[in-house]
Amino acid sequence: MRRVTSATVALSLAIGVLISMGSPAQAEKRRRSQSAGSVKNTDIIAEVSRVKISGRHGATNNDTVKLTSQNSNWEPPACWYEPKTTPKQLKEKIEGLKPKERKKGGGEGPLTGNIDPLKIADAVRGQITNIYEDYYQTDKYKNYNIDKQGEGMFWEGVKNPNRKDDPAADECSQHAHWVDKGQTPENIPLAVTPEVLAQYAYEELPIPRTAISLNPKGKQTVNLDTWVWADKKRFKKVSVTASLENPAISATTTAKPVSLTLEPGTEDAKTYPGSGTCKLGEPYSAGKKDQTPPCGVRYLRATSKNGTYPLKATLTWEISWKGSDGSGATLPAGTFSTTEDLTVKEIQSIVRD
Structure with missing residues (x-):
């Protein structure tokens, strides 16, 4: 049995991120356009929703099933955007992507040939960090909106827990959007609303x-x-x-x-x-x-x-x-x-x- 090493994990991480980021040239082109403010798809994978399910009024036992919609063209949303992250949390999240300094001679060395998976992973993480730091430290946000802590939230894409393996669940992958407290989000696709919550609850009916x-x-x-x-x-x-x-x-x-x-x-x-x-x-x-x-x-x-x-x-x-x-x-x-x-x-x- 092949032993799973940290180098193997690092290589897998690097490959996965590289696939989502595209070629170095594409990533650099994307980095320049994003730092200029023209952000559209930034490959943030949707996270877990904070929506809570409660009530289940009328349920008498655990032998429950999911309904099949009579409208074959309708299904609950695979993902949506919801208020999820404070300025401080977003800054910590992005800075957590930065590659860690390694001691000289550290790591496990190449996995095969001249490939050093740790260096690849570090390079990719560094590239990602640059993209997001550039975007969230522009005049639009001024250091992740730290000075507006408590005055709003960053809205991020989240997956419908019942459809997390559906490719459509990765479509809510734009940059986190800032929305002031009490304001209605603008220009955010599939921003969470009572109707979106109702559609999600459809699959949770007992x-x-x-x-x-x-x-x-x-x-x-x-x-x-x-x-x-x-x-x-x-x-x-x-x-x-x-x-x-x-x-x-x-x-x-x-x-x-x-x-x-x-x-x-x-x-x-x-x-x-x-x-x-x-x-x-x-x-x-x-x-x-x-x-x-x-x-x-x-x-x-x-x-x-x-x-x-x-x-x-x-x-x-x-x-x-x-x-x-x-x-x-x-x-x-x-x-x-x-x-x-x-x-x-x-x-x-x-x-x-």
């Missing part, structure tokens, strides 16, 4: 796994109605809140179960109602044996030997949100499905419990 009840249970019978329903005590309105403390903004996203859609798994069947979509249904009881189920299915042909029909039940949830600033709207409805494999037999007499 949705219980879809489960259905049937009568008759077990084997079904040809031409006998099967009642289907979802437990209303289990499937009820749920919500979750996403929030930031500084500045204090939040959004509460709520999901409400509104319909159950049945797909019998064969064309030799009919659904109640005919569309296959009903409300959550209602439990069967002995006094309802002559009634048509408000939500159910009737199989018209028996399953083949050792075969089954996959009865698919999809629960649809309406999604809405309300922000701390009074804003609010709806988000695309979401769904989650389950499948019951049913055996259908033909018999001469039918008796319900």
